[in-house]
Every structure is written in structure tokens, then in C-alpha cells.
Amino acid sequence: MSTFFEDLVVGRIVELGVHTFSAADIKEFAAKYDPQPFHMDEEAAKASLFGALCASGWHTVAIYTGFNIRTRQKAEAAATARGETIARWGPSPGFKDLKWPRPVFAGDTVSFRQTVANKIDLKSRPERGMLVTRGEGFNQKGEPVFGVTGQILVPRREPLGTV
Amino acid sequence: MSTFFEDLVVGRIVELGVHTFSAADIKEFAAKYDPQPFHMDEEAAKASLFGALCASGWHTVAIYTGFNIRTRQKAEAAATARGETIARWGPSPGFKDLKWPRPVFAGDTVSFRQTVANKIDLKSRPERGMLVTRGEGFNQKGEPVFGVTGQILVPRREPLGTV
Numbered sequence: 001m002s003t004f005f006e007d008l009v010v011g012r013i014v015e016l017g018v019h020t021f022s023a024a025d026i027k028e029f030a031a032k033y034d035p036q037p038f039h040m041d042e043e044a045a046k047a048s049l050f051g052a053l054c055a056s057g058w059h060t061v062a063i064y065t066g067f068n069i070r071t072r073q074k075a076e077a078a079a080t081a082r083g084e085t086i087a088r089w090g091p092s093p094g095f096k097d098l099k100w101p102r103p104v105f106a107g108d109t110v111s112f113r114q115t116v117a118n119k120i121d122l123k124s125r126p127e128r129g130m131l132v133t134r135g136e137g138f139n140q141k142g143e144p145v146f147g148v149t150g151q152i153l154v155p156r157r158e159p160l161g162t163v
Numbered sequence: 164m165s166t167f168f169e170d171l172v173v174g175r176i177v178e179l180g181v182h183t184f185s186a187a188d189i190k191e192f193a194a195k196y197d198p199q200p201f202h203m204d205e206e207a208a209k210a211s212l213f214g215a216l217c218a219s220g221w222h223t224v225a226i227y228t229g230f231n232i233r234t235r236q237k238a239e240a241a242a243t244a245r246g247e248t249i250a251r252w253g254p255s256p257g258f259k260d261l262k263w264p265r266p267v268f269a270g271d272t273v274s275f276r277q278t279v280a281n282k283i284d285l286k287s288r289p290e291r292g293m294l295v296t297r298g299e300g301f302n303q304k305g306e307p308v309f310g311v312t313g314q315i316l317v318p319r320r321e322p323l324g325t326v
Binding site: 032033034035036049056057058061062063065066069070073088090091092093094095096097098099100 | 195196197198199212219220221224225226228229232233236251253254255256257258259260261262263
């Protein structure tokens, strides 16, 4: 979405991409960043609360982030190719409500999407508005495995109050 | 903290560890998970809002997670060595209020710590209580660069209502 604030439509959903989590990738991420036995070893995972090898939640959100950024970059490249002005998004005041309602097991295929959840006018920042996004991931059974609420400042075409 | 719910003291701070973010590590993480120019290339970063190469916020929270998990595992190992029963923490209903108030630039050294922010009795889960943690990171100037509120279920020594 290389998009200005005015162009964003609340409720619009963007499909970001689909990723299959391999056991090797799950273990590699976990060894570096989240070395819990159920992310590192099949046998230890069987004996855990989860029952099978599953991805670190931080791995899942990292994959979501990659899709999110690449989707925006593709839209920016397309806009540039059309000779349009690019809206440079950012910065972000942070994320909220990061949840993993079910494990992502080795071999699971997760579909990620992002919804325009809200648009907030900022009187303190008339050049930018606050976009609130809801990111979600669903496994191959359609079950939710991931959710996060994002916030990012998005340039306006016209400053707030001038139109 | 291999600790039962009763043992947790609100306000207690645990120093988790100190990490220096190298340019190479910043670029490697970004290439995989957050390929924005200011996380990938020094020259592009100079021209960005941030002004210099800086780490993905997801890289920062991943490093925090590694320290957090390893600190708990060390405490568990020490408790095991003393012949004590281990409190197996989890699962987590998720994280809140993830913020990066300043960039983590290449070469910055970040000190991570965790505070016991709150303890919540769960009538629905008398065997476990909800621990709320506040994770923070500070750079070498003492400036906050990272914060997150965590939630995790922690076993009680005695079920709620029995003592």
C-alpha cells in the first residue's frame, strides 16, 4: 500500500502472502532468539504443553513483518513506475495486542492478511494521520494463529483542516 | 526466574543482559524479516527519518526474548541442582504495548531488564496466576529504546482459595 492517508479505506483487507514453516527454520530462529525446548526439538516438544514442534511467536510475527514490508514496497515500486508521488510511511508509535491463539506447528502453512482497522486524525500532526492496522495469520485449517494491532503515521495529500 | 506465583514480588527488577548490535547482525535480520532500507544499508539510512543504520524493532524484541528465556532457564537449572520442584511457566495470552521510543543504531549497546509489573489471581485457573512483566531496553546513554508488556501464566504452589 503506497497510499496516502486519504486513500485508505477502513475495512479493506490486503492478502499479504502464504508461508510454510519448516522444522529447520523453526529451530534456526529459536536457537538464536527463543531457545525453548518446544521450538528446538521434536521429542521435547512432544512432552510439552504444545505436543509437537512449533514456531516461536516472534518467528511468526517476523514472517508477517517481511510480508507486510514487501507488500508495501511492491505498491511503492508500482506507483513510482506510474510516475506518482510516493507516500513515505512512518514512524510507528508501536504495536498492541500481540497474540498467538494457537501454535504454528512444523509444516503448517499460514496465510497472512492485514485489515485497515481505523484512521485517526492527529491535530498535533496535521501532515500525517494515524493508520491502525489489524494483522492476522490463519493456518491451513483456517484457524487463527496470530494477531497484532499496528499503528503507523501515514502522510496526507493535504494537511488536516485545509480541505 | 524459576519461581512459583507466590514467590514473585511486584516491583522486583531482573537485569537480563547487555547486547551490542553490530551492523552485520542488523542487516542479516532485516534481510530476512524486515527489509526496509534504513535497516539494510548505511547510505539509505542516512537519507531516512532515522539518519543512520538502525535495527529492526523486531530484532530488538527478539534479542530481549533470548535473554528473557535464557535467564529463566538458568534459574530453572539452579533450582534443579538444588533438588527443588520446577515451576513450568506458560502459556502466554500475548504481549501488549510494544514500543521503540528511539532507534537502536549500529554499534549501540542495549541493557535489557524485566520488572514484575503485576500479579493477577485467576478464579478460572486456580492452579496458575497471571504474571504481568514490563520489559525494557536502554542504550549506552541510558535512553529507553524498547518496551513491552508481557503476560504469562505461572504455577502456584497452592491452588487459589486453599490458603
